[in-house]
Amino acid sequence: MGQIQLNQVSKSFGPVEVIPPLDLTIEDGEFVVFVGPSGCGKSTLLRLIAGLEDVSGGHVLIDGRDATEIVPAKRGLAMVFQSYALYPHMSVRKNIAFPLRMAGLDKAEQDKRVTQAAEVLNLTDYLERRPGQLSGGQRQRVAIGRAIVREPAAFLFDEPLSNLDAALRVGMRLEISELHKRLKTTMIYVTHDQVEAMTMADKIVVLQAGVIEQVGSPLELYQRPRNTFVAGFIGSPKMNLIRGAEAAKHDADTIGIRPEHIGISSTEGTWKGTVGVSEHLGSDTFFHVQCNASPEPLTVRATGEMALSYGSEVYLTPRQEHLHRFDAKGLRLE
Amino acid sequence: MATQHSRSAARVMMAPAVILLLGWMLVPLVMTLYFSFKQYLPLRGGDLGWVGFDNYVRFVTSSAFWPSIQATLAIVGGVLVITVILGTFLAMLLDQPMWGQGIVRILVIAPFFVMPTVSALVWKNLFMDPVNGLFAHLWKSVGATPIEWLSQASLPSIILIVSWQWLPFATLILLTAIQSLDSEQLEAAEMDGARWPSRFIYIILPHLSRAITVVILIQTIFLLAVFAEIFVTTQGSFGTRTLTYLIFQRVLESQNVGLGSAGGVYAIILANIIALFLMRIVGKNLDA
Numbered sequence: 197m198g199q200i201q202l203n204q205v206s207k208s209f210g211p212v213e214v215i216p217p218l219d220l221t222i223e224d225g226e227f228v229v230f231v232g233p234s235g236c237g238k239s240t241l242l243r244l245i246a247g248l249e250d251v252s253g254g255h256v257l258i259d260g261r262d263a264t265e266i267v268p269a270k271r272g273l274a275m276v277f278q279s280y281a282l283y284p285h286m287s288v289r290k291n292i293a294f295p296l297r298m299a300g301l302d303k304a305e306q307d308k309r310v311t312q313a314a315e316v317l318n319l320t321d322y323l324e325r326r327p328g329q330l331s332g333g334q335r336q337r338v339a340i341g342r343a344i345v346r347e348p349a350a351f352l353f354d355e356p357l358s359n360l361d362a363a364l365r366v367g368m369r370l371e372i373s374e375l376h377k378r379l380k381t382t383m384i385y386v387t388h389d390q391v392e393a394m395t396m397a398d399k400i401v402v403l404q405a406g407v408i409e410q411v412g413s414p415l416e417l418y419q420r421p422r423n424t425f426v427a428g429f430i431g432s433p434k435m436n437l438i439r440g441a442e443a444a445k446h447d448a449d450t451i452g453i454r455p456e457h458i459g460i461s462s463t464e465g466t467w468k469g470t471v472g473v474s475e476h477l478g479s480d481t482f483f484h485v486q487c488n489a490s491p492e493p494l495t496v497r498a499t500g501e502m503a504l505s506y507g508s509e510v511y512l513t514p515r516q517e518h519l520h521r522f523d524a525k526g527l528r529l530e
Numbered sequence: 531m532a533t534q535h536s537r538s539a540a541r542v543m544m545a546p547a548v549i550l551l552l553g554w555m556l557v558p559l560v561m562t563l564y565f566s567f568k569q570y571l572p573l574r575g576g577d578l579g580w581v582g583f584d585n586y587v588r589f590v591t592s593s594a595f596w597p598s599i600q601a602t603l604a605i606v607g608g609v610l611v612i613t614v615i616l617g618t619f620l621a622m623l624l625d626q627p628m629w630g631q632g633i634v635r636i637l638v639i640a641p642f643f644v645m646p647t648v649s650a651l652v653w654k655n656l657f658m659d660p661v662n663g664l665f666a667h668l669w670k671s672v673g674a675t676p677i678e679w680l681s682q683a684s685l686p687s688i689i690l691i692v693s694w695q696w697l698p699f700a701t702l703i704l705l706t707a708i709q710s711l712d713s714e715q716l717e718a719a720e721m722d723g724a725r726w727p728s729r730f731i732y733i734i735l736p737h738l739s740r741a742i743t744v745v746i747l748i749q750t751i752f753l754l755a756v757f758a759e760i761f762v763t764t765q766g767s768f769g770t771r772t773l774t775y776l777i778f779q780r781v782l783e784s785q786n787v788g789l790g791s792a793g794g795v796y797a798i799i800l801a802n803i804i805a806l807f808l809m810r811i812v813g814k815n816l817d818a
């Protein structure tokens with residue numbers, strides 16, 4: 197079991213309120229990702245759930261039980277830190293066995309669980325090494341192993357992949373997703389990378405300055421962003437947001453259109469513009485097009501074969517069914 | 531080619547410094563060795579010729595030799611134990627955020643800047659004096675007979691004085707070590723269910739082991755040569771005659787340079803044995 201509920205939880209450091217009162221429910225077995233720009237309070241929120249920080253107000257409920265006053269070790273949660281926080285003077289085996297040793301399990305049971313975890317994480321050959329002798333990805337796996345053996349009610353990850361290079365990150369992303377499918381344990385995962393959020397989450401919580409902007413599945417967030425912040429944050433490349441006369445035509449303060457929802461043609465279309473920089477990714481090409489609809493260049497996604505030279509004239513056609521409309525406060529209009 | 535040239539040029543340019551240092555070290559060493567094989571009594575006939583190993587035999591067979599080794603080890607060991615344990619404790623206290631941290635840290639370091647002679651005098655006259663000392667007043671205030679610290683508890687008194695001087699050093703080194711401990715490690719241990727004593731034993735202490743070895747190594751070298759504190763307080767009586775002090779007495783009080791030099795050679799050997807041991811331990815600890 198691992199249902200976590202936050203009731204009016206808030207946190208201040210001295211006079212600075214980092215997290216205003218906030219409600220959130222995380223269901224058992226869910227993979228929830230907290231995503232938001234750096235410094236928005238994701239780590240703080242995770243540490244409040246873990247018990248490493250005391251709440252300034254409100255209650256944290258774990259499986260319906262008030263855990264606000266319970267010490268971290270007794271909450272039944274396991275955390276994987278950004279720096280891995282492995283114990284440098286212990287072997288991998290001892291690192292993974294540490295929580296079991298602290299729980300007073302007998303040696304045979306410890307060995308059994310460590311061996312099991314090592315097999316799952318491909319660490320069997322490295323059990324006698326020190327963390328200092330491992331690569332970044334292996335260290336990451338040891339940190340995960342140390343969390344798994346405790347059989348926690350929920351896993352907490354704080355930007356676990358941010359210290360890895362791009363290739364390893366994609367690999368570890370898959371491994372963590374697979375682990376979740378296999379264990380079916382609640383996981384809360386913090387990241388500032390919306391790609392990680394989109395690819396891994398059952399449910400994404402978008403945060404800004406400690407405030408929840410939207411909660412929903414990756415597709416919900418992509419298709420129906422609740423406000424301009426979420427619209428701009430989720431999706432890569434970013435959604436084009438257009439204000440002014442063009443937006444007024446649609447009875448909105450701001451309209452948004454994703455790069456993949458704009459048609460591009462050299463002969464006819466709604467908006468006329470000139471091609472700026474183009475980015476060729478092979479499968480796709482992104483064109484930055486300056487046009488009369490918006491002072492900022494619009495990003496347009498086209499197939500990889502499309503080639504347009506710098507400065508050439510093009511016509512853009514937004515697909516009306518994918519147009520997002522927002523009011524003056526930035527909230528979505530239906 | 532360039533590197534070969536610059537290397538030999540570097541050697542030539544370093545030579546004066548190396549030769550100076552070598553001379554600095556070698557001249558006293560050779561003179562000590564030279565005198566240790568002579569009967570040399572400056573006030574009683576001067577140089578009386580070669581005597582072979584007589585001085586060496588006399589030095590170790592004298593009734594003062596073994597007690598002096600014991601006193602030396604007791605002082606070195608006692609001070610090391612006290613400074614490392616208290617130093618670790620103080621370092622952890624000072625690492626906590628608190629009001630007036632800067633001032634408290636300076637106060638803790640202060641004893642290190644007091645000259646050994648001065649601190650020994652202060653302790654002797656202000657604290658340990660059986661009539662006017664602070665301790666005597668304390669004892670009297672609870673109706674007990676004041677202890678004559680420097681005669682009844684001479685060795686502990688000297689250990690106390692020297693520990694007071696070296697505690698700041700140990701604290702300072704251990705404090706910097708503690709500050710370099712990643713707080714996420716402690717938090718991870720906390721989440722793993724380690725209570726405070728376990729966190730200390732399994733996380734903090736191993737992290738400090740290197741710094742503790744360095745403290746032990748450096749302090750041992752200096753503690754073997756403790757002199758002023760004994761000279762100012764007990765003058766080597768009441769079982770506080772260390773090897774260093776014994777050598778001093780042989781040379782200056784008995785005016786027997788040959789015998790003292792032989793003692794000096796023993797001291798060099800003792801220091802080297804200890805250094806060898808420590809280097810091994812440090813080597814092991816620094817490798818890890």
Ligand SMILES: Nc1ncnc2c1ncn2[C@@H]1O[C@H](COP(=O)(O)OP(=O)(O)O)[C@@H](O)[C@H]1O
Nearest residue numbers: 209212214232233234235236237238239240241
């Ligand atoms: N211990 C602390 N004391 C004071 N301010 C803190 C502390 N921890 C975090 N903060 C502040 O809280 C805000 C949120 O921090 P954090 O949760 O680490 O952000 P994120 O993980 O989303 O990047 C930041 O502005 C940070 O400066």
Ligand SMILES: [Mg+2]
Nearest residue numbers: 238239240355
């Ligand atoms: Mg963070």
